[in-house]
Amino acid sequence: MKAVVINQYGNKEELKEQEVPNPQPGKDQVIVKLEATSINPIDWKLREGYLKGMFDWEFPIILGWDAAGVISEVGSDVTKWKVGDRVFSRPDTTRKGTYAEYTAVDEHLLARVPDSTSFEEAAAVPLAGLTAWQALFTHGELKEGESILIHAGAGGVGVFAIQLAKHFGAHVITTASEKNHELLYSLGADQVIDYKKEDFKEIVSEVDVVFDTIGGQVEEDSYHVLKKGTGRLISIVGEPNQERAKSLDIKAKGIWLEPSGEQLQEMADLIEQKKLKAIVGATFPFSREGIYDAHALSETHHAVGKIVIAF
Numbered sequence: 235m236k237a238v239v240i241n242q243y244g245n246k247e248e249l250k251e252q253e254v255p256n257p258q259p260g261k262d263q264v265i266v267k268l269e270a271t272s273i274n275p276i277d278w279k280l281r282e283g284y285l286k287g288m289f290d291w292e293f294p295i296i297l298g299w300d301a302a303g304v305i306s307e308v309g310s311d312v313t314k315w316k317v318g319d320r321v322f323s324r325p326d327t328t329r330k331g332t333y334a335e336y337t338a339v340d341e342h343l344l345a346r347v348p349d350s351t352s353f354e355e356a357a358a359v360p361l362a363g364l365t366a367w368q369a370l371f372t373h374g375e376l377k378e379g380e381s382i383l384i385h386a387g388a389g390g391v392g393v394f395a396i397q398l399a400k401h402f403g404a405h406v407i408t409t410a411s412e413k414n415h416e417l418l419y420s421l422g423a424d425q426v427i428d429y430k431k432e433d434f435k436e437i438v439s440e441v442d443v444v445f446d447t448i449g450g451q452v453e454e455d456s457y458h459v460l461k462k463g464t465g466r467l468i469s470i471v472g473e474p475n476q477e478r479a480k481s482l483d484i485k486a487k488g489i490w491l492e493p494s495g496e497q498l499q500e501m502a503d504l505i506e507q508k509k510l511k512a513i514v515g516a517t518f519p520f521s522r523e524g525i526y527d528a529h530a531l532s533e534t535h536h537a538v539g540k541i542v543i544a545f
Contacts, residue, residue, distance in 0.1 A: 235253070235254060235255075235256050235334060235335040235336050236251065236252075236253060236334070236335050236520075237251075237252060237253075237254045237294075237296050237333055237334035237335070238250065238251050238296070238297070238333040238334075238520075238521075238522055238525045239251075239252055239254065239293075239294035239295060239296050239297075239333070240281055240293065240294065240295050240297065241293045241294050242293060243281065243282060243283030243286065244281070244282070244283070245281075245282070246278075246281075246526050246529050246530060248281060249281070249522055249525055249526050249529070250294075250522065251521065251522040252294070254294065254296070254334065256336055257330060257334075257336055257337060257338040258338070259307055259308065259309040259312075259338055260309055260338065260340075261309045261310045261311040261312075262309055262311050262312060262340060262341050262342075263309045263312070263338045263339060263340055263341060264305045264307065264308045264309065264312055264315050264321075264338070264339055264341060264344065265305065265306050265307040265308075265336050265337070265338055265339075266301050266303045266304065266305055266306070266321060266323070266336065266337055266338075266339055267303045267304050267305075267306040267335065267336055268301060268302070268303040268332060268334065268335055268336065268337060268520075268545050269302055269303040269304065269353035269357075269544070269545050270302045270303070270352075270353040270354045270356065270357035270542055270543060270544050270545060271298045271300050271301060271302070271332040271333065271357050271520075271542070271543045271545075272300040272357045272358050272361070272362075272390075272540050272541060272542045272543060273298075273525075273528045273529065273531075273532045273540075273541040273542075273543065274299065274300070274361050274362065274390065274532075275532060276299065276361075277297045277298060277299075277529065277532070278529045278532060278533055280295070280297060281297060281529070289327065289329070291328075291329035292329065294329075295329045295331075296329065296330050296331040296332070296333050296334050297331045297333050298331035298332035298333040298334075298543075299324055299325060299327060299331055299332060299360075299361050300322075300323075300324060300332055300357050300358070300359075300360045300361050301321075301322060301323045301324075301325055301332045301337055301339060301357070301360070302321075302322040302323075302347060302353045302354075302356035302357035302360075303320075303321070303322075303353060303545075304318060304319065304320055304321070305317050305318060305319045305321055306336065309341070312341050314341060314344075315341060315344060319346065320346065320347040320349075320353075320356075321339075321344045321345065321346060321347060322344075322345055322347050322353075322356040322357065322359065322360055322498070322502075323339045323343045323344050323345065323360055323493075323495065323498065324343065324360035324361045324364055324491070324493045324494075324498065325337060325338075325339045325340070325343055325493065326340060326343065326493060327493075333520075333525060333543070335520075335545065341495075342495050342496075343493050343494070343495045343498075344495050344498075345495050345498035345499040345501075345502045346499065346502060347502070348502055348505050348506040349506075350506065351502075351505055351506075351512075353544075354514055354517060354542045354544055355505075355511075355512040355514060356512070357540075357542050357543070358390070358512035358513070358514050358539070358540035358542055359394075359498070359501060359502075359505070359512050360493075360498055361491065362390040362391045362393075362394055362540060363394045363498070363501050363512075364491055364492075364493065364494060364497055364498060364501075365391050365394075365470060365491050366391050366392075366394035366395035366398055366445075367394070367398060367497050367500075367501065368489060368491060368492065368494075368497070369391075369395065369445050369468045369470060369489060370382070370395060370398055370399055370402075370443070370445065370468075371398075371402075372489075373466075373468050373487055373489050374443045374445065374466050374468045375466065376399060376402065376404055376442070376443050377403075377404075377442075378402060378403030378404065379403060379404070379405075380404050380405070380442035380443065381404065381405040381406075381407065381440075381441045381442050381443070382395075382399050382404050382405070382406055382407065382441060382442065382443040382444070382445060383407045383408070383409075383434065383438055383441045383443070383444045383445070383456070383459060384396055384399065384406065384407070384408040384409075384445045384447075385408070385409050385444070385445065385446050385447050385448050385452055385456070386409065386410070386447045386448055387408030387409060387410045387414070387418045387423060387426065388410045388411070388414035388417065388418060388538050388539070389447060389535075389537070389538075389539075390537070390539060390540045390541075391447055391470070392408065392410075392447060393417075393418075393421060393513045393539050393540075394501075394510070395445055396408055396418060396421045396422055396423050397421050397422055397509075397510050397511070398510070399422075400421070400422030400423070400424075401422070401504065401509055401510065404443075405424050406422060406423050406424050406425075407423070407424065407425045407426075407427065407438055407441065408423045408425070408426055408427070409426070409427045409428075409429040409434055410426055410427075410428070410429065411428060411429065411430055412428045412430070412431075414426075414538060415428070417513070417538070421513075433455075434455070434459065435455045435456075435458055435459055438459045439459055440459075440460075440461050441459055441460055441461065441465065442460075442461055442464065442465060442466065443460075443465070443466050443467075443468065444456040444459065444460055444465070444466075444467045444468070445468050446467060446468065446469040446470070446471065446474075447469075447470055447471065448471065449469065449471035449472055453467070453469060453471075453474060453475075454475075454478075457478055457479065457482050457484060457486070458482070460482075460484045461484075462482070462483045462484065463483050463484075465484040465485070466484065466485045466486070466487070467479065467484060467485070467486040467487070468486075468487055468489060469486070469487070469488045469489070470488070470489060470491075471488075472488055473488035474486035474487065474488055512539070512540065513538065513539030513540065514539055514540055514542050515537050515538035515539035515540060515541060516528070516531060516537060516541045516542070517541075517542045517543075517544050518541070518542070518543055518544070519543070519544060520543050520544065520545040524543060525543060528541050528543060
């Protein structure tokens with residue numbers, strides 16, 4: 235099968251199109267014929283070698299951790315799924331990712347793609363959607379009636395975080411450049427702060443949860459807008475400064491995504507009910523050139539919604 239791989243760490247030039255063996259299903263796995271995948275910052279961070287201490291893999295490495303497509307084969311112990319099912323998933327993080335025509339996925343990590351949802355839309359959901367879900371509810375313990383500040387609301391994770399927080403009854407504040415304000419209000423944001431012209435720490439105070447997708451000075455400033463005693467800062471860009479958090483009497487936590495077919499199915503149900511939608515900001519073809527261009531866009535940190543690869 236055709237795949238886009240890296241044979242060593244480095245810049246975008248290391249992305250190569252090559253033939254690799256088709257995956258074989260384990261007894262509890264299915265093979266998905268990919269119709270779409272998407273780009274996430276972990277893709278190019280791993281390509282650059284930033285995560286090699288965490289994932290010490292042999293080359294070639296197939297990047298990509300969003301799958302949307304049709305089941306082409308099932309393992310001997312698979313009972314819930316059959317050939318022809320439309321599915322999507324955030325598969326386990328292995329060196330055999332989704333920049334390929336076929337990928338193996340554990341049965342329990344699959345969810346059904348709603349009939350009214352395209353594969354491109356479905357591919358935009360798993361990694362970013364699950365990240366938002368777990369940040370807000372698993373770790374942030376966001377409750378109805380609480381307030382949340384979501385940084386970078388127009389990004390791939392932010393657009394899901396806004397919708398999910400609003401759906402479950404939170405007051406949603408977010409940051410974004412002015413050109414994206416209309417979109418974020420349409421997704422349910424109650425207040426959008428133009429980070430280019432306004433300083434959020436002078437506008438926001440006493441929030442229950444901050445969801446930080448940026449780090450650095452944004453994280454440092456975020457400590458000061460949380461409620462003392464009960465405020466929670468959730469970061470997906472590293473472990474927050476625990477001494478700083480303790481001195482300000484707040485909780486701070488760095489999280490790493492745990493793939494979950496069950497949570498993904500809950501989001502699929504919300505999509506089917508028109509209560510959640512994927513925002514596909516750009517689509518590129520499945521080829522070395524397409525993925526190269528998609529990585530270049532992702533690296534700008536200014537993509538709106540998700541960057542999708544269509545097969």
